[in-house]
Amino acid sequence: MTTTPQEIKVMPYSMMVGQEDLKLALELAFIAPKIGGVLLSGDRGTGKSTLVRAFGVMAYGKLPVTLPINATEDRVVGGWDIPNLFKDQSRTNTLDRKEGLLVQADKGILYIDEVNLLDDRIVNIILDVSSTGILTIEHEGQGERKSVNFCLVGTMNPSEGGLRPQLLDRFGLLVEVTTEEVQETRSKILRSVLDYEAGKESEDEETSGAAVALVKEKRLADSKLFENLKAARDCFNDLKKNIPPDLIELCIKVIDRVKVEGHRADYILALAALARAARREAKEAKEVTAKDVYAVASLVLTHRQKSGNSRWDKEREREVKEALGLSAE
Secondary structure, three states: OOOOHHHOOOOOHHHOOOOHHHHHHHHHHHHOHHHOOEEEEEOOOOOHHHHHHHHHHHHHOOOOEEEOOOOOHHHHHEEEOHHHHHHOOOOOOOOOEEEOHHHHOOOEEEEEOOHHHOOHHHHHHHHHHHHHOEEEEEEOOEEEEEEOOEEEEEEEOHHHOOOOHHHHOOOOEEEEEOOOOOHHHHHHHHHHHHHHHHHHOOOOOOOOOHHHHHHHHHHHHHHHHHHHHHHHHHHHHHHHHOOOHHHHHHHHHHHHHHOEOOOHHHHHHHHHHHHHHHHHHHHHOOOOOHHHHHHHHHHHHHHHEOOOOOOOOHHHHHHHHHHHOOOOO
16 A cells, blocks of 8 residues: 555654755755755754655655665665575575665665765765666676666764765765754744644544644645645756856856865756756746855855865855855845
Protein backbone atom coordinates (compact mmCIF):
# COMPACT_ATOMS: atom_id res chain seq x y z
CA MET A 1 0.00 0.00 0.00
CA THR A 2 1.35 3.41 -0.99
CA THR A 3 2.01 5.84 1.84
CA THR A 4 0.77 9.39 1.41
CA PRO A 5 2.53 12.40 2.95
CA GLN A 6 -0.41 12.85 5.32
CA GLU A 7 0.16 9.35 6.75
CA ILE A 8 3.79 10.07 7.67
CA LYS A 9 3.67 11.64 11.10
CA VAL A 10 6.16 14.47 11.02
CA MET A 11 5.67 18.13 11.77
CA PRO A 12 4.23 19.95 8.73
CA TYR A 13 6.83 21.98 6.87
CA SER A 14 4.56 25.04 6.94
CA MET A 15 4.49 24.80 10.72
CA MET A 16 8.25 25.23 11.05
CA VAL A 17 9.34 28.62 12.42
CA GLY A 18 12.71 30.27 11.69
CA GLN A 19 15.72 28.93 9.73
CA GLU A 20 14.68 30.88 6.63
CA ASP A 21 18.03 30.35 4.88
CA LEU A 22 17.70 26.58 5.28
CA LYS A 23 14.17 26.65 3.90
CA LEU A 24 15.32 28.74 0.94
CA ALA A 25 18.21 26.37 0.20
CA LEU A 26 16.01 23.25 0.26
CA GLU A 27 13.41 24.89 -1.96
CA LEU A 28 16.03 26.10 -4.45
CA ALA A 29 17.53 22.60 -4.63
CA PHE A 30 14.07 21.21 -5.39
CA ILE A 31 13.35 23.80 -8.08
CA ALA A 32 16.78 23.42 -9.71
CA PRO A 33 18.23 19.96 -8.91
CA LYS A 34 21.43 20.77 -10.86
CA ILE A 35 22.39 23.12 -8.02
CA GLY A 36 23.63 20.03 -6.19
CA GLY A 37 23.72 19.22 -2.51
CA VAL A 38 22.92 21.39 0.47
CA LEU A 39 25.40 21.44 3.37
CA LEU A 40 24.23 22.56 6.81
CA SER A 41 26.97 23.82 9.09
CA GLY A 42 26.48 24.94 12.66
CA ASP A 43 24.87 24.42 16.01
CA ARG A 44 23.22 21.26 17.29
CA GLY A 45 19.62 21.23 18.43
CA THR A 46 18.46 23.89 15.98
CA GLY A 47 15.81 21.80 14.23
CA LYS A 48 17.90 20.93 11.14
CA SER A 49 16.86 17.28 10.99
CA THR A 50 13.23 18.03 11.83
CA LEU A 51 13.00 20.64 9.07
CA VAL A 52 14.68 18.39 6.49
CA ARG A 53 12.31 15.53 7.34
CA ALA A 54 9.31 17.85 7.07
CA PHE A 55 10.50 19.13 3.69
CA GLY A 56 11.16 15.59 2.45
CA VAL A 57 7.62 14.49 3.25
CA MET A 58 6.10 17.66 1.79
CA ALA A 59 8.14 17.79 -1.44
CA TYR A 60 8.98 14.13 -2.14
CA GLY A 61 6.25 12.25 -0.30
CA LYS A 62 8.63 10.24 1.84
CA LEU A 63 11.10 10.55 4.68
CA PRO A 64 14.77 11.16 3.82
CA VAL A 65 17.04 8.13 3.62
CA THR A 66 19.63 8.59 6.35
CA LEU A 67 23.22 7.48 5.78
CA PRO A 68 24.95 6.18 8.93
CA ILE A 69 28.48 7.38 9.72
CA ASN A 70 29.89 3.84 9.58
CA ALA A 71 28.30 3.03 6.19
CA THR A 72 30.42 0.82 3.92
CA GLU A 73 30.68 1.20 0.15
CA ASP A 74 28.48 -1.89 -0.38
CA ARG A 75 25.82 -0.42 1.90
CA VAL A 76 25.89 2.86 -0.05
CA VAL A 77 25.98 1.63 -3.67
CA GLY A 78 24.55 -1.86 -3.18
CA GLY A 79 26.08 -5.32 -3.22
CA TRP A 80 25.40 -9.00 -2.83
CA ASP A 81 22.75 -10.06 -0.33
CA ILE A 82 24.98 -12.41 1.67
CA PRO A 83 22.80 -12.60 4.82
CA ASN A 84 19.80 -13.75 2.74
CA LEU A 85 21.90 -16.52 1.20
CA PHE A 86 22.69 -17.94 4.63
CA LYS A 87 19.04 -17.71 5.67
CA ASP A 88 17.84 -19.69 2.64
CA GLN A 89 19.82 -22.95 2.59
CA SER A 90 18.15 -24.07 -0.67
CA ARG A 91 19.86 -21.27 -2.63
CA THR A 92 23.47 -22.39 -2.77
CA ASN A 93 24.40 -21.26 -6.27
CA THR A 94 22.76 -17.86 -6.69
CA LEU A 95 23.14 -14.48 -5.11
CA ASP A 96 20.74 -11.56 -5.22
CA ARG A 97 21.82 -7.96 -5.20
CA LYS A 98 20.98 -5.88 -2.16
CA GLU A 99 19.67 -2.41 -2.90
CA GLY A 100 22.00 0.36 -1.72
CA LEU A 101 21.05 3.53 0.12
CA LEU A 102 21.56 5.65 -3.01
CA VAL A 103 18.89 3.69 -4.85
CA GLN A 104 16.59 3.85 -1.83
CA ALA A 105 16.96 7.64 -1.84
CA ASP A 106 15.96 7.94 -5.51
CA LYS A 107 13.33 10.69 -6.01
CA GLY A 108 13.81 11.81 -2.44
CA ILE A 109 16.41 13.15 -0.01
CA LEU A 110 19.66 11.46 1.02
CA TYR A 111 20.50 12.83 4.46
CA ILE A 112 24.03 12.54 5.86
CA ASP A 113 24.48 13.62 9.45
CA GLU A 114 28.05 14.70 10.30
CA VAL A 115 29.25 14.29 6.73
CA ASN A 116 32.69 15.59 7.77
CA LEU A 117 33.20 12.38 9.76
CA LEU A 118 32.41 10.13 6.80
CA ASP A 119 35.18 8.44 4.82
CA ASP A 120 36.30 10.68 1.93
CA ARG A 121 35.92 7.86 -0.60
CA ILE A 122 32.27 7.37 0.36
CA VAL A 123 31.64 11.11 0.18
CA ASN A 124 33.24 11.23 -3.29
CA ILE A 125 31.00 8.41 -4.55
CA ILE A 126 27.87 10.11 -3.22
CA LEU A 127 28.80 13.50 -4.67
CA ASP A 128 29.59 11.97 -8.07
CA VAL A 129 26.22 10.22 -8.23
CA SER A 130 24.46 13.36 -6.99
CA SER A 131 25.98 15.48 -9.77
CA THR A 132 25.72 12.97 -12.65
CA GLY A 133 22.52 11.13 -11.73
CA ILE A 134 24.25 7.86 -12.68
CA LEU A 135 25.17 5.11 -10.23
CA THR A 136 27.73 2.58 -11.48
CA ILE A 137 27.99 -0.69 -9.54
CA GLU A 138 31.01 -2.90 -10.18
CA HIS A 139 31.27 -6.32 -8.53
CA GLU A 140 33.55 -9.16 -9.56
CA GLY A 141 33.60 -8.28 -13.25
CA GLN A 142 29.92 -7.48 -13.44
CA GLY A 143 28.89 -3.89 -14.04
CA GLU A 144 25.53 -2.19 -13.74
CA ARG A 145 24.44 1.42 -14.35
CA LYS A 146 21.34 2.95 -12.83
CA SER A 147 19.70 6.34 -13.10
CA VAL A 148 19.44 7.78 -9.59
CA ASN A 149 18.30 11.27 -8.66
CA PHE A 150 18.09 12.59 -5.13
CA CYS A 151 18.52 15.80 -3.17
CA LEU A 152 21.68 15.49 -1.08
CA VAL A 153 21.61 17.14 2.34
CA GLY A 154 24.58 16.91 4.70
CA THR A 155 25.24 18.35 8.15
CA MET A 156 28.49 19.10 9.90
CA ASN A 157 29.73 20.71 13.10
CA PRO A 158 32.84 22.81 12.26
CA SER A 159 34.21 22.28 15.76
CA GLU A 160 34.59 18.56 14.93
CA GLY A 161 36.63 19.17 11.78
CA GLY A 162 35.80 20.26 8.26
CA LEU A 163 35.58 18.81 4.79
CA ARG A 164 38.47 18.97 2.37
CA PRO A 165 38.09 22.01 0.06
CA GLN A 166 37.62 19.74 -2.97
CA LEU A 167 34.64 18.04 -1.32
CA LEU A 168 33.27 21.24 0.19
CA ASP A 169 33.13 22.84 -3.26
CA ARG A 170 30.97 19.99 -4.57
CA PHE A 171 28.08 20.99 -2.30
CA GLY A 172 26.07 23.56 -4.24
CA LEU A 173 24.77 25.51 -1.25
CA LEU A 174 26.02 26.03 2.31
CA VAL A 175 23.70 27.15 5.11
CA GLU A 176 25.25 28.42 8.32
CA VAL A 177 22.66 27.27 10.86
CA THR A 178 22.69 29.23 14.10
CA THR A 179 20.62 29.27 17.25
CA GLU A 180 17.79 31.79 17.11
CA GLU A 181 18.60 34.54 19.62
CA VAL A 182 15.55 36.79 19.22
CA GLN A 183 13.18 36.03 22.08
CA GLU A 184 10.06 36.53 19.97
CA THR A 185 11.27 34.00 17.39
CA ARG A 186 12.25 31.46 20.05
CA SER A 187 8.81 31.88 21.60
CA LYS A 188 7.15 31.17 18.25
CA ILE A 189 9.31 28.08 17.75
CA LEU A 190 8.38 26.70 21.16
CA ARG A 191 4.69 27.46 20.64
CA SER A 192 4.72 25.73 17.25
CA VAL A 193 6.37 22.59 18.66
CA LEU A 194 3.94 22.41 21.59
CA ASP A 195 0.94 22.94 19.29
CA TYR A 196 2.13 20.14 17.03
CA GLU A 197 2.70 17.77 19.94
CA ALA A 198 -0.80 18.53 21.21
CA GLY A 199 -2.45 18.03 17.84
CA LYS A 200 -0.58 15.21 16.13
CA GLU A 201 -2.06 12.27 18.05
CA SER A 202 -5.65 13.24 17.29
CA GLU A 203 -5.48 14.79 13.83
CA ASP A 204 -6.91 11.68 12.11
CA GLU A 205 -9.63 11.16 14.70
CA GLU A 206 -13.02 12.79 15.03
CA THR A 207 -11.80 15.28 17.60
CA SER A 208 -11.73 19.03 17.74
CA GLY A 209 -9.53 21.65 19.31
CA ALA A 210 -7.32 24.50 18.26
CA ALA A 211 -4.12 22.39 18.08
CA VAL A 212 -5.74 19.68 15.93
CA ALA A 213 -7.22 22.28 13.60
CA LEU A 214 -3.86 24.04 13.31
CA VAL A 215 -2.00 20.84 12.32
CA LYS A 216 -4.61 20.05 9.67
CA GLU A 217 -4.45 23.62 8.40
CA LYS A 218 -0.65 23.43 8.06
CA ARG A 219 -0.82 20.11 6.22
CA LEU A 220 -3.17 21.75 3.74
CA ALA A 221 -0.70 24.65 3.47
CA ASP A 222 2.03 22.10 2.68
CA SER A 223 -0.04 20.74 -0.21
CA LYS A 224 -0.47 24.24 -1.63
CA LEU A 225 3.22 25.03 -1.20
CA PHE A 226 4.15 21.81 -3.00
CA GLU A 227 2.02 22.85 -5.97
CA ASN A 228 3.74 26.26 -5.95
CA LEU A 229 7.18 24.63 -5.93
CA LYS A 230 6.24 22.42 -8.87
CA ALA A 231 5.05 25.51 -10.75
CA ALA A 232 8.31 27.25 -9.84
CA ARG A 233 10.29 24.30 -11.25
CA ASP A 234 8.44 24.61 -14.55
CA CYS A 235 9.05 28.36 -14.52
CA PHE A 236 12.75 27.78 -13.83
CA ASN A 237 13.02 25.55 -16.89
CA ASP A 238 11.42 28.28 -19.00
CA LEU A 239 13.72 30.97 -17.61
CA LYS A 240 16.79 28.83 -18.23
CA LYS A 241 15.95 28.59 -21.93
CA ASN A 242 16.37 32.34 -22.30
CA ILE A 243 19.17 33.46 -19.98
CA PRO A 244 19.08 37.26 -19.67
CA PRO A 245 22.48 38.89 -20.35
CA ASP A 246 22.03 40.98 -17.20
CA LEU A 247 22.14 37.82 -15.06
CA ILE A 248 25.55 36.82 -16.39
CA GLU A 249 26.91 40.30 -15.83
CA LEU A 250 25.56 40.47 -12.27
CA CYS A 251 26.97 37.05 -11.37
CA ILE A 252 30.43 37.86 -12.68
CA LYS A 253 30.47 41.18 -10.80
CA VAL A 254 29.75 39.37 -7.53
CA ILE A 255 32.26 36.62 -8.24
CA ASP A 256 34.94 39.21 -8.99
CA ARG A 257 34.25 41.06 -5.75
CA VAL A 258 34.15 37.98 -3.51
CA LYS A 259 37.18 36.29 -5.14
CA VAL A 260 36.29 32.61 -5.30
CA GLU A 261 38.22 29.62 -6.59
CA GLY A 262 37.29 27.92 -9.85
CA HIS A 263 34.29 28.39 -12.13
CA ARG A 264 31.71 26.18 -10.40
CA ALA A 265 30.56 29.13 -8.29
CA ASP A 266 29.61 31.14 -11.41
CA TYR A 267 27.33 28.35 -12.63
CA ILE A 268 25.73 27.61 -9.25
CA LEU A 269 25.15 31.30 -8.55
CA ALA A 270 23.32 31.72 -11.85
CA LEU A 271 21.21 28.60 -11.28
CA ALA A 272 20.32 29.63 -7.73
CA ALA A 273 19.36 33.16 -8.84
CA LEU A 274 17.14 31.74 -11.59
CA ALA A 275 15.54 29.35 -9.10
CA ARG A 276 14.94 32.15 -6.63
CA ALA A 277 13.28 34.24 -9.33
CA ALA A 278 11.07 31.29 -10.28
CA ARG A 279 10.17 30.71 -6.62
CA ARG A 280 9.43 34.41 -6.15
CA GLU A 281 6.94 34.79 -8.96
CA ALA A 282 6.21 31.25 -10.11
CA LYS A 283 4.60 31.23 -13.55
CA GLU A 284 4.58 35.02 -13.74
CA ALA A 285 8.37 35.35 -13.35
CA LYS A 286 9.78 37.15 -16.36
CA GLU A 287 13.18 38.32 -15.18
CA VAL A 288 15.99 37.70 -12.72
CA THR A 289 16.94 40.76 -10.69
CA ALA A 290 19.98 41.88 -8.71
CA LYS A 291 17.98 41.14 -5.56
CA ASP A 292 17.67 37.50 -6.63
CA VAL A 293 21.45 37.26 -7.02
CA TYR A 294 22.01 38.95 -3.66
CA ALA A 295 19.51 36.66 -1.88
CA VAL A 296 21.44 33.51 -2.87
CA ALA A 297 25.03 34.84 -2.85
CA SER A 298 25.86 33.82 0.71
CA LEU A 299 24.49 30.29 0.17
CA VAL A 300 26.61 29.79 -2.94
CA LEU A 301 29.82 31.63 -2.07
CA THR A 302 30.48 31.37 1.68
CA HIS A 303 32.37 28.06 1.35
CA ARG A 304 34.13 29.08 -1.86
CA GLN A 305 35.93 32.24 -0.72
CA LYS A 306 39.61 32.34 -1.66
CA SER A 307 40.58 33.99 1.59
CA GLY A 308 39.66 30.86 3.50
CA ASN A 309 37.21 32.90 5.56
CA SER A 310 34.30 30.60 6.36
CA ARG A 311 32.04 33.41 7.59
CA TRP A 312 29.74 35.69 5.66
CA ASP A 313 29.87 38.93 7.62
CA LYS A 314 28.33 42.40 7.29
CA GLU A 315 31.32 43.67 5.34
CA ARG A 316 30.91 40.91 2.75
CA GLU A 317 27.20 41.73 2.46
CA ARG A 318 28.06 45.37 1.86
CA GLU A 319 30.56 44.47 -0.85
CA VAL A 320 28.07 42.24 -2.66
CA LYS A 321 25.37 44.91 -2.53
CA GLU A 322 27.83 47.44 -3.90
CA ALA A 323 28.80 45.13 -6.75
CA LEU A 324 25.12 44.65 -7.62
CA GLY A 325 24.30 48.34 -7.37
CA LEU A 326 21.88 47.80 -4.50
CA SER A 327 21.25 50.16 -1.62
CA ALA A 328 23.43 49.53 1.42
CA GLU A 329 20.35 49.68 3.67
